[in-house]
Ligand code: ZN
């Protein structure tokens with residue numbers, strides 16, 4: 001049976017995600033933004049927490065690690081590269097590694113840039129990826145601990161996943177990202193249509209997450225540095241992809 005996902009808002013703009021394997025009953029919390037919200041989600045579904053999968057060390061992704069571990073005696077999986085900053089870490093994972101979760105496997109993708117030890121979790125058989133703060137709907141994470149080239153490589157790695165891959169990102173930042181994206185690629189008709197959809201969803205307080213790799217490939221300016229419209233808008237015609245990406249990231253930081 002397929003992986004069940006339960007998504008709920010946490011803190012001001014984070015999302016909590018529970019992933020449940022119905023065959024074994026194993027349940028993972030992807031990051032731990034809010035212990036009470038995660039416990040409420042577990043109670044609502046009648047699931048028992050067996051794992052925490054941490055994407056990165058930031059407090060809005062790890063704050064409830066120790067509380068939940070004490071309560072549930074769950075196993076915490078995080079990046080070997082960042083083990084000293086992941087509270088309560090039990091299993092240290094590295095790029096390309098597959099670890100068993102329930103009856104399936106999760107593949108670890110190292111995607112540094114937002115933090116130096118950021119990882120994503122890809123469930124290939126399910127067509128699902130949890131990407132933390134690396135790729136957002138119409139955006140990408142801020143470069144707190146990495147260079148533009150590091151982040152560009154990480155985004156390219158995510159863009160090798162199939163178009164239909166469902167992407168769960170850590171925050172509801174989409175409306176602000178759409179505003180910026182429209183200034184960078186104003187001639188993208190699909191982006192305009194998506195922006196209208198996003199405004200309608202947010203007007204009703206509905207989530208814009210998850211997204212898909214294909215939708216991001218078509219509309220997210222951070223993974224579209226070869227767009228002639230983007231290159232012309234930011235004055236970098238014929239520039240290489242990394243240069244266009246870096247300038248787009250810089251413009252967003254000052255938007
Ligand atoms: Zn973060």
Ligand code: FE
Nearest residue numbers: 058060133170
């Ligand atoms: Fe975050």
